[in-house]
Amino acid sequence: MNQPALPGLGFRGHGLRAQTDEWLTPPSIIDALGPFDLDPAAPAVRPWPTAYEHYTEADNGLLLPWFGRVWLNPPYSNPLIGRFMGRMTEHGCGTALIFARTETETFFRHVWQGATALRFLAGRLHFHKVDGSRAPGNAGAPSVLCAYGDADAEVLADCSIDGQFVPLRLPRVFAVLALSTTWGQAVRDYMRSRPGPVPLADIYRDLAGHPKARRNRNVEAKIRQELQRGAGRRVDRGLWEAAA
Ligand SMILES: C[S@@+](CC[C@H](N)C(=O)[O-])C[C@H]1O[C@@H](n2cnc3c(N)ncnc32)[C@H](O)[C@@H]1O
Structure with missing residues (x-):
């Protein structure tokens, strides 16, 4: 489907029919997600710079080796675009920014089947030119950040970039928590994801790994409070199950 985009551009498949490939990432995105080892x-x-090293x-x-984040x-x-996204899937560590053309072959092969988590951006990006100036028009299509690997998925879950986080292959505990809006909801969702009685130590350990916990210095007290408020039911000393 052809759509108007930046002046002089038209879409074809996933890519752009453009006179240039020089559409630079807004630096605020690199600041929010970096640092990266390689671009x-x-x-x-x-x-x-977008990374410590650039090709x-x-x-x-x-043709060169990819390394690090x-x-x-x-x-x-x-x-x-398909070749680079294929290399990203093989490499499996880092974050990619592409158009959210979710129906294309590239998206199916290297994002739906290759990425760990996504953040769909609210609104449309304005890319930059190589002289640093901001392109006058927006990108003409929605964009999505694609995380490869659990560490980058956590960065996307926790970052300040306006958009919607969508876990694809996160451990279930992170997936339910990333979508939880409050601590009460997070603890309730976690308890529901664990069948049978769960030792309190396991609850502390699993919830401590989530970005939400990193912003709270009294995580264990908070978890106990939410369990007592009804997110769980005490089965025995130090043993809890999901509330009915
Ligand atoms: C969409 S721009 C992104 C630039 C930069 N990575 C950023 O995030 O701001 C794509 C870049 O890839 C470069 N490029 C095109 N073919 C390439 C290749 N075979 N190897 C390395 N870079 C290439 C283009 O010159 C262009 O700078």
Whole structure:
């Protein structure tokens, strides 16, 4: 389907029919999600770094080794976008930014089947040009951040970027908690996800790993409080089950 986008651009499949691939990520996104070790698809002239190391078109980032936590905003033209997203899926560590064209082959192969979690962005991005200036028009399509690996999924769950977090392959405990809006809801959801009586120590340990817990210094007291308020039912000393 063809849609108007930035001036002079039109969509074809997942990519853009564009005169340039130089659509730079707004620095606020890198600030919110970084630091990254490698950007394998970077402009030769950069207004700011997106990672500690960059590969450019002259290097050909598809031929070089990928390492560490990768930031990928790939060239949108076909077939490059599919090749870069394929490398990202194989690498399995980092975050990619692409258009939320959820029906395309690239999205099915390398996001629905490859990513760990997503954050669909509210509104539309304004990319930047290589001189650092902000493109006058918006991107013309919705964008999505795609996390590869549990660590990047946690960053997307916990970041301040306006949008909707969608876990795809997170452990169930993180998935239910990421969608919980309050502590009470989080503890209730966790208890419902665990069949049978659960030792209090397990509840502390599992909930302590969630980003919500990192912002609260009295996590254990908070968990006990929510259990006593009705999120759980005490079966025995130090043993709780989901409230009926
Ligand atoms: C959409 S821009 C994103 C730039 C940057 N990664 C960012 O996030 O701001 C895609 C970049 O990939 C670069 N590129 C195109 N083909 C490439 C290749 N084979 N290897 C490395 N970079 C490439 C383009 O020059 C362009 O700078």
